[in-house]
Amino acid sequence: LSSCPTHFVLCCLSVHQVEVESGTESVLLPLKVPRFPWFCIFRLLQVDKVEWMDGGNRTVHVNQNGHNQPEEQNWLYRTRTRMDENLLKTGDLSLTLSWPTDEDEKTYICSVYSRKGDVLMEKQVWLKVKVQQVEVESGTASVLLPLKVPRFPWFCIFRLQVDKVEWRDRDNRKVHVNQNGHNQPEEQNHLYRTRTRVDENLLKTGDLSLTLRRPTGGDKNLYTCRVYSRKGDVLMMKQVQLKVKGQ
Structure with a gap:
């Protein structure tokens, strides 16, 4: 592993936009990491935590070592979010948000952290909710x-x-x-x-x-x-x- 980078950041500059109608059962904020960086770089760098935050710096969802951490969520999102618990194997970091309302219309940021606390990757998704x-x-x-x-x-x-x-x-x-x-x-x-x-x-x-x-x-x-x-x-x-x- 000596030839592998010790600090690698993949930053997706473009903001993906998702639109949904209020009253829809759930909406997916998509983030599927391509097979190459996930299996050849991120997994070798030992991913520790995947964290979704909103634009107000509130914790939306945390998955650490492949396990969801509901106690770390802001109360606005508790019981309303879901991620693939097998994400360390699949590279699917998408977030499912249940029953979106106009209050959920904002930017969401997903950050992937190594065990050293380095940011390996970041991506933003803008959610628009139609009422x-x-x-x-x-x-x-x-x-x-x-x-x-x-x-x-x-x-x-x-x-x-x-x-x-x-x-x-x-x-x-x-x-x-x-x-x-x-x-x-x-x-x-x-x-x-x-x-x-x-x-x-x-x-x-x-x-x-x-x-x-x-x-x-x-x-x-x-x-x-x-x-x-x-x-x-x-x-x-x-x-x-x-x-x-x-x-």
Whole structure:
């Protein structure tokens, strides 16, 4: 190994762009290292750690010695990321991020470290998240923020685990809560009380759409629906941007 470099950095200058719609189950931030540098250079230099960070210097995912380290993640990403645990053999350093929202729209940096702490490689990926837009005239009787879960994931995956469906606005105010198939008006913010409706039969239908009555300019907002399991895990998430015209 004396002829091998002791410090080698492969820096990918171009920023790869990935686009996804909010409400998609997951998005892949791709990083597959070509066979030559991975097997002939990096593995000989004894890769110790692969780390994904976001543009705000928050830890997104860490894999050390082939093992994921969830305790090192920022809370924003906990339970939402996945990497190939066999990456030391495959060279596939791609990151899977579950249920992307507009808050995930940013740059992500993957760094590969040697056991000496040297950076062997770096690459950046820009994630763009598209949010569904709904437009309505002020004074309209009601507006629908649509969210109909496809039959397969709802009936085969979510239905048996769902505990709560919750809509919130960008300011984290509770717009509507349905728990165990029953609406919970006492949990709503006063701005939305008596003005919202969801299908009380949603556990059977998978229709999580929110109806908002008498929309005004003050309702122009970003609305996020989260579906929680009985353990409190987020099973799915989607955002809808409401624009109210005439104000």
